Amino acid sequence: MSKKQEVKLFEKWSFEGIEVKNPGLQRYISLKPILVPHSMGRHEHGRFHKANLNIVERFVNNLMRPGSSAGKKTRAINLVRNAFEIIHLRTGQNPIQVFIKAVENSAPCEDTTRISYGGVVYHLAVDISPLRRVDVALRFLSLGARKAAFGNPRSLEECLAEELILAANHDMKCKAIQKRHELERVARVSR
Numbered sequence: 218m219s220k221k222q223e224v225k226l227f228e229k230w231s232f233e234g235i236e237v238k239n240p241g242l243q244r245y246i247s248l249k250p251i252l253v254p255h256s257m258g259r260h261e262h263g264r265f266h267k268a269n270l271n272i273v274e275r276f277v278n279n280l281m282r283p284g285s286s287a288g289k290k291t292r293a294i295n296l297v298r299n300a301f302e303i304i305h306l307r308t309g310q311n312p313i314q315v316f317i318k319a320v321e322n323s324a325p326c327e328d329t330t331r332i333s334y335g336g337v338v339y340h341l342a343v344d345i346s347p348l349r350r351v352d353v354a355l356r357f358l359s360l361g362a363r364k365a366a367f368g369n370p371r372s373l374e375e376c377l378a379e380e381l382i383l384a385a386n387h388d389m390k391c392k393a394i395q396k397r398h399e400l401e402r403v404a405r406v407s408r
């Protein structure tokens with residue numbers, strides 16, 4: 218009888234022992250073990266099915282923004298793989314755990330919405346649903362890494378790894394953390 222082999226991300230990083238500390242986000246951050254973050258879009262036809270998609274693949278999909286990287290999923294997968302290698306070399310931790318902590322720290326809790334009464338527009342603070350919190354956090358992380366790499370001699374992999382490490386440490390130098398605090402500050406003002 219052969220032993221059942223553990224599925225590891227990129228045949229290196231184990232999903233064992235990875236935990237989501239934020240109880241509100243636990244249900245929406247899927248840590249289902251996968252080898253390569255490429256599910257061929259099986260989730261796209263059901264409402265809220267993206268919550269069942271592995272969080273690393275959701276991040277890879279977020280990196281494929283319009284422009285030169287649009288639709289190049291293999292390039293985005295290699296980018297995340299190299300960034301995870303850099304994270305492991307710098308921190309000595311499992312990069313999946315660092316990534317989960319970065320998502321938790323950069324997920325905003327409050328936002329504003331527009332309400333109009335007779336032609337006058339008011340902004341009102343509202344709580345954000347957990348699924349949207351994860352979506353916004355992934356977007357902030359990918360945009361922060363892209364902005365850091367623009368016009369910079371460092372590669373996008375290095376900037377992405379730096380952004381994830383700073384976000385995991387809740388450092389204000391991280392662009393995703395800055396965006397989260399800005400969003401929550403605006404919501405606090407419009408209460």
